[in-house]
Structures are given as structure tokens and as C-alpha cells.
Amino acid sequence: MAAVTLFSKARSVLVLTGAGISAESGVPTFRGAGGLWRQFNATDLATPSAFARSPSLVWEFYHYRRELVRTKEPNKAHLALVEAEKRFEKEGKRFFIITQNVDGLHRRAGSRNLLEIHGQ
Numbered sequence: 227m228a229a230v231t232l233f234s235k236a237r238s239v240l241v242l243t244g245a246g247i248s249a250e251s252g253v254p255t256f257r258g259a260g261g262l263w264r265q266f267n268a269t270d271l272a273t274p275s276a277f278a279r280s281p282s283l284v285w286e287f288y289h290y291r292r293e294l295v296r297t298k299e300p301n302k303a304h305l306a307l308v309e310a311e312k313r314f315e316k317e318g319k320r321f322f323i324i325t326q327n328v329d330g331l332h333r334r335a336g337s338r339n340l341l342e343i344h345g346q
Contacts, residue, residue, distance in 0.1 A: 238320040241307060248329050250301040253294070300335035308336040 233239065245255040270276050271287045307323060314321040323337050326344040333340060 241323045243325040247303050248327050248331050251298040253298050253329055295329045300331045304331050304335035
């Protein structure tokens with residue numbers, strides 16, 4: 227109930243999201259249980275030296291990630307944030323999302339005031 231009161235009095239809301247919100251859609255996280263860095267060595271795939279050693283391997287890994295994400299859909303959490311954004315805007319309030327995710331699921335769900343910052 228305290229959250230409802232807090233949000234009702236707020237003039238602006240900023241929501242921060244990360245890998246957890248997209249995990250429910252089936253997007254594997256990097257660090258969690260079953261995460262990609264438990265299956266792959268990050269230094270082999272996600273560093274400048276890895277790219278210098280084997281650019282084709284690094285490109286293949288990121289291509290795999292892009293293709294995997296394309297098969298996923300926004301989940302209830304993404305959609306709830308879209309509804310919150312609409313509600314706040316209707317009341318003349320500002321609503322923003324900053325996410326570390328670059329999977330596009332927030333945007334595909336319909337979020338408009340969005341900043342995807344991971345890797346930027």
C-alpha cells in the first residue's frame with residue numbers, strides 16, 4: 227500500500243530494469259544460475275582481446291544472441307510498465323525507463339520513454 231501512496235504523489239517516476247525482467251521471456255541472463263557465462267568463458271567472447279584473437283567466434287556468439295532474442299516476446303512485466311507509463315502520462319506525470327537490456331523487449335511492448343544503456 228505504501229508503494230501506491232508513493233506513486234500517487236509522485237510527479238515523475240524512473241524505473242530501472244536489467245536482465246531479470248527479460249529472463250521471464252526466456253532470454254538467458256549472463257551471470258545468474260544457468261547464465262551464459264556459466265556455459266561460456268566471457269574472456270573468450272566479450273573482450274577486445276577475444277575479438278582480436280577470433281573475430282569470427284565473437285561475431286558468431288553475438289549473432290546467436292541476436293537471433294535468440296528475436297524469438298522472444300515481451301512478458302507481463304514489460305506490458306505492466308507500458309500500462310503504468312500510459313496511466314502516468316494521462317495524469318500529466320512523467321514516466322521513464324532506463325534498462326541495461328538491449329533485447330528490444332521494452333520497445334516491442336510499447337514503452338516510449340526508454341533508454342537502453344548497456345554497451346552504449
